[in-house]
Amino acid sequence: xxxxxxxxxxxxxxxxxxxxxxxxxxxxxxxxxxxxxxxxxxxxxxxxxxxxxxxxxxxxxxxxxxxxxxxxxxxxxxxxxxxxxxxxxxxxxxxxxxxxxxxxxxxxxxxxxxxxxxxxxxxxxxxxxxxxxxxxxxxxxxxxxxxxxxxxxxxxxxxxxxxxxxxxxxxxxxxxxxxxxxxxxxxxxxxxxxxxxxxxxxxxxxxxxxxxxxxxxxxxxxxxxxxxxxxxxxxxxxxxxxxxxxxxxxxxxxxxxxxxxxxxxxx
Amino acid sequence: xxxxxxxxxxxxxxxxxxxxxxxxxxxxxxxxxxxxxxxxxxxxxxxxxxxxxxxxxxxxxxxxxxxxxxxxxxxxxxxxxxxxxxxxxxxxxxxxxxxxxxxxxxxxxxxxxxxxxxxxxxxxxxxxxxxxxxxxxxxxxxxxxxxxxxxxxxxxxxxxxxxxxxxxxxxxxxxxxxxxxxxxxxxxxxxxxxxxxxxxxxxxxxxxxxxxxxxxxxxxxxxxxxxxxxxxxxxxxxxxxxxxxxxxxxxxxxxxxxxxxxxxxxxxxxxxxxxxxxxxxxxxxxxx
Numbered sequence: 001x002x003x004x005x006x007x008x009x010x011x012x013x014x015x016x017x018x019x020x021x022x023x024x025x026x027x028x029x030x031x032x033x034x035x036x037x038x039x040x041x042x043x044x045x046x047x048x049x050x051x052x053x054x055x056x057x058x059x060x061x062x063x064x065x066x067x068x069x070x071x072x073x074x075x076x077x078x079x080x081x082x083x084x085x086x087x088x089x090x091x092x093x094x095x096x097x098x099x100x101x102x103x104x105x106x107x108x109x110x111x112x113x114x115x116x117x118x119x120x121x122x123x124x125x126x127x128x129x130x131x132x133x134x135x136x137x138x139x140x141x142x143x144x145x146x147x148x149x150x151x152x153x154x155x156x157x158x159x160x161x162x163x164x165x166x167x168x169x170x171x172x173x174x175x176x177x178x179x180x181x182x183x184x185x186x187x188x189x190x191x192x193x194x195x196x197x198x199x200x201x202x203x204x205x206x207x208x209x210x211x212x213x214x215x216x217x218x219x220x221x222x223x224x225x226x227x228x229x230x231x232x233x234x235x236x237x238x239x240x241x242x243x244x245x246x247x248x249x250x251x252x253x254x255x256x257x258x259x260x261x262x263x264x265x266x267x
Numbered sequence: 268x269x270x271x272x273x274x275x276x277x278x279x280x281x282x283x284x285x286x287x288x289x290x291x292x293x294x295x296x297x298x299x300x301x302x303x304x305x306x307x308x309x310x311x312x313x314x315x316x317x318x319x320x321x322x323x324x325x326x327x328x329x330x331x332x333x334x335x336x337x338x339x340x341x342x343x344x345x346x347x348x349x350x351x352x353x354x355x356x357x358x359x360x361x362x363x364x365x366x367x368x369x370x371x372x373x374x375x376x377x378x379x380x381x382x383x384x385x386x387x388x389x390x391x392x393x394x395x396x397x398x399x400x401x402x403x404x405x406x407x408x409x410x411x412x413x414x415x416x417x418x419x420x421x422x423x424x425x426x427x428x429x430x431x432x433x434x435x436x437x438x439x440x441x442x443x444x445x446x447x448x449x450x451x452x453x454x455x456x457x458x459x460x461x462x463x464x465x466x467x468x469x470x471x472x473x474x475x476x477x478x479x480x481x482x483x484x485x486x487x488x489x490x491x492x493x494x495x496x497x498x499x500x501x502x503x504x505x506x507x508x509x510x511x512x513x514x515x516x517x518x519x520x521x522x523x524x525x526x527x528x529x530x531x532x533x534x535x536x537x538x539x540x541x542x543x544x545x546x547x548x549x550x551x552x553x554x555x
Contacts, residue, residue, distance in 0.1 A: 014401035017279060017282075018279065021272075021275055021276070021279065024272075028272070036331060038430070048272070048275065049271065050270050051275060052271055052274055052275050052278065055275060055278035055279065058278075058282055059278050059281050059282050059285065062282055062286060063285060065285075073313050090358040091323075094323045094324060094327060094402060095323065097327055098323055098326065098327050098330070100348075100479065101327060101330045101331055101334060102330060102351070103348045103349070104334055104345050104346075104347075104348050105330060105333060105337070106348075107345050107348035107372075107374055108337050108341070108343075108345060110279075110372065110374060110385075110387075110430060111341060111345075111431075111434040112344050112430070112431035112434050112435060113340070113341045113434075114337065115336075115337055115340060116333075117333055117336065122336070122340065124340070126336050128431070128433065129402070129429065129430065129431050131427060131428065131429070132402035132403065132405075132427070132429070133373075133399070133401050133402075133426035134389075134401070134402070172341065174340070174341065174342050174438065174442075175442070176339070177340070177436055178438050178439065181431070181435050182435060185432070185435070188349060200296060204313045243496075243498070244496050244498075245496070257465065
């Protein structure tokens with residue numbers, strides 16, 4: 001039947017089924033007004049009956065899907081509501097506290113700085129990210145002695161670790177860690193952007209992307225269109241501020257002549 | 268006929284509700300009851316139960332001290348954390364040995380006087396070569412809300428889904444707030460007559476007066492701003508309140524150029540020395 005076919009096509013859209021129902025209703029009221037022969041009235045009724053049958057089938061199918069969906073969602077909830085009214089043994093409360101504490105320790109990595117106590121002090125782990133993408137982590141192993149010392153670390157050599165530790169390590173360890181965080185996150189972000197430029201915009205680059213290890217000086221030649229005869233532009237990006245992921249100087253030249261220059265100190 | 272229509276409508280409503288349930292995760296209440304049950308199951312069969320409890324207690328103590336240490340190290344105290352994981356791996360992905368998991372995290376705690384509540388989603392995609400983790404949604408609630416500079420910063424952090432920048436800038440912001448509070452308090456204690464803090468200790472303004480010369484007032488406005496990149500910078504300004512007569516006598520335009528001179532002085536002497544010299548200049552005037 002024509003109506004049944006439409007249901008199976010539009011079965012997914014709520015509007016479709018509702019619209020059908022409404023059409024059905026008007027048809028039914030119209031037929032009542034005309035007081036048609038029992039035969040055609042019976043035909044309308046059976047049409048509605050078929051509709052209900054279809055709806056029942058769809059409803060059962062969805063019920064099964066929801067059950068399956070709920071089973072597949074694994075909840076590893078470690079935070080239990082504090083207002084429990086059930087009686088719990090001391091052991092259970094201890095276990096619960098333990099789970100909670102363990103979870104909180106894990107959660108520290110989301111602040112960007114987390115650490116583990118070691119026999120000589122603490123091993124701090126600094127995480128980096130750029131625009132929501134989690135990137136590399138670095139560690140600094142500190143020895144808790146007077147004066148505080150860095151036992152070993154995985155900070156790249158071009159990050160001014162000595163400078164930062166000379167300024168803050170002994171007097172304000174929080175400032176030391178968060179400043180290091182700033183430099184590392186900025187470096188990670190610049191590196192990520194340079195990598196993406198190389199990989200995602202390969203078609204636009206007319207030559208290799210030249211960069212230094214700090215990724216704060218980038219130089220490349222690019223075309224405005226990947227194919228076609230557009231002339232190549234040379235771009236040079238300089239990031240003077242090592243704690244940012246945006247360049248401070250941008251120079252674009254065309255055939256040796258400076259065409260467009262933003263926030264440079266020279267012309 | 269009518270009853271059939273009613274039934275059809277009821278079925279329609281149920282179908283819509285079921286479709287919605289397919290997308291949403293189950294209510295948290297269900298999970299905690301599941302967790303509760305598994306605890307009881309675990310410990311009912313445990314005959315050496317209370318040996319475990321002694322070990323647990325000492326281990327718990329050790330972990331709690333570790334959290335205390337981290338809290339002191341970072342200045343950030345996390346009080347609650349919960350996580351839900353949803354496996355989004357389709358059968359096609361499993362064939363290509365790709366695994367896709369969505370984690371929903373909820374975190375709350377405080378950094379000194381500021382409390383925060385975060386909710387974020389982390390999408391992890393693991394294929395043969397690498398694991399990529401991306402924060403796909405971030406929502407932050409902060410209190411107190413009096414720090415107007417923070418609300419703009421919070422929406423920027425949410426937009427950029429930059430969780431680490433949020434904590435970093437929060438730390439530096441709080442550090443500057445505490446420094447400002449300490450500095451104002453120190454001057455108030457040293458020069459109680461001259462220094463006036465309109466909003467108390469957490470004031471962002473410091474007024475300097477001379478009680479023997481009413482009508483003159485210097486107001487230092489010390490704002491702490493967070494720029495686009497999440498950099499926290501202090502911004503100090505000088506406002507002058509001078510009677511009209513004095514203004515007319517001011518041939519050299521000292522009052523007019525005072526705000527600019529203040530900025531220069533800041534660059535030369537730094538914040539504390541500049542403020543002290545201003546207080547002293549108004550103070551010693553009276554003794555002459």
